[in-house]
Amino acid sequence: MEIGYRRWRSQVSRIKLVAIDIDGTLLDPNGEITPRTKTAMEAIANLDIQIIISTGRRFWTAREKVIPLGLQDLILSCHNGILLKRFNGEFLYHCLLDLEIAKSVVDFAKSRGLYPIVFESVADNCRVLVEPFESMKTDYLHDQETIAYLEESQTNTCFFDDLSRQITGQIIEVVCVIPAKETKETSQVFEQCFGSTIKTIVATVPNPNRSFFSIANSQAGKSGPLKFWADQSGIDHRSVLAIGDNYNDLDMLQYAGIGVLMGNADPELQQIGSKLGFELTARNDQDGLAKTLEKHLLS
Numbered sequence: 001m002e003i004g005y006r007r008w009r010s011q012v013s014r015i016k017l018v019a020i021d022i023d024g025t026l027l028d029p030n031g032e033i034t035p036r037t038k039t040a041m042e043a044i045a046n047l048d049i050q051i052i053i054s055t056g057r058r059f060w061t062a063r064e065k066v067i068p069l070g071l072q073d074l075i076l077s078c079h080n081g082i083l084l085k086r087f088n089g090e091f092l093y094h095c096l097l098d099l100e101i102a103k104s105v106v107d108f109a110k111s112r113g114l115y116p117i118v119f120e121s122v123a124d125n126c127r128v129l130v131e132p133f134e135s136m137k138t139d140y141l142h143d144q145e146t147i148a149y150l151e152e153s154q155t156n157t158c159f160f161d162d163l164s165r166q167i168t169g170q171i172i173e174v175v176c177v178i179p180a181k182e183t184k185e186t187s188q189v190f191e192q193c194f195g196s197t198i199k200t201i202v203a204t205v206p207n208p209n210r211s212f213f214s215i216a217n218s219q220a221g222k223s224g225p226l227k228f229w230a231d232q233s234g235i236d237h238r239s240v241l242a243i244g245d246n247y248n249d250l251d252m253l254q255y256a257g258i259g260v261l262m263g264n265a266d267p268e269l270q271q272i273g274s275k276l277g278f279e280l281t282a283r284n285d286q287d288g289l290a291k292t293l294e295k296h297l298l299s
Contacts, residue, residue: 015297016239018044019077019226019252020289022055022065023205024245025262029285033068040293045071049297052229054222056080056203056212056248060125063087077225079119079172080201080248082216084225089124093225095217096122101197102171105215106164108193109176112186115146118163119172128157129167146177149210173216180204180211190215203248204266214248222252243292245269245284253278258296262288 020026028034033041045051054077055062062076066087074087084093097105102118109116118129133147150157160166178186187200199221201214214220222244230240242249242256245265253259254276261273263283270280282288 014239015049015241015258016235017050017052017226017230017233017241018293018297019052019054019222019240019242019256021244021246021249021252022053022057022062024264024284025243025249025289026053027065027284029264031065034287034290036287036290038069040290040298041069041071044293044297045073047297050229050233050235051075052077052226054081054226054242054244054249054252056201056214058119058126059083059085059089063124075229077222080203080214080216080220081222081224081226081252082172082220083122084229085124091122093228094122095219095224097171097173097198097215097217099168099171101194102174103164103167105174105190105194105198106167108190109174109215110164112189114176114178114186116163117146117150117175117177118167119175120167120169122170122172125156126172127169129160129163130157131161131163132159149177173214173220175215176213177210178213180208183211183213186213201248203246222249223255226252226255241292241296243281243289250276260292264288 026033052075053062053066057078059076059078062078066074072087075084076087077084082095085091106116106118120127120129130150183202187202190200196218198215199218201216201220203212230237237255238257240256241258242252243260244253245262247269259278261270261278261280263281281292
């Protein structure tokens, strides 16, 4: 069904900035942008409302997913808010992980039977630093899911015999692929070891055996670059609308004047969201994002 927006609000909406997650929010379960969502996104862009795409993805994979929107003025917040860039790659903001802390995190992860994946460089296509798959099969847990993830994103993968001794450069984050049921315990263990020098960020996916556990700078999180850009643009947080579906969206939704959870969010996350006063919209297979934009900006 083709949707048109012919009548705009007679008064300027108080929403001036919209932050939107990609997977599970902008994209439907097939990884596509629906026609209704595309039309709504085009409509709010025509209202001169700023749009930040906020994701745990790398810059180049995030940009690839939003190209079908045809919007050149998008700002992309990537790696769970560690990097902020314009659609054309212009660098705006970062909060990187200290190199020595990253090396310690890698060693600690290995001591816990985890296979650390290091993302390095603020270039558009960052490097993925890992140890050989062969060592994983004997030394690490959760090897099949980790190998599957790495094989899906082989671009710029570099292999090192001893990761903690050989990594250099600008470290974005260290990521481990673990089952969803282990994320809380794993977060507690890392936070007990490293204290306030790091932040752990969790993103779940429909596959219960594959959650993404990230160890990052203590200031990381999707709310950081959102606040940075709002401040740069003179926008009060009450004029921000944020929509997401995952645990790594929580701080972004809390920062925004209006935080909205997708109906496909984990039931436990929906309970948290209810306590925090978030709105709940439809699922991503029911145009939940489009319905939210229509409700707040296009009605």
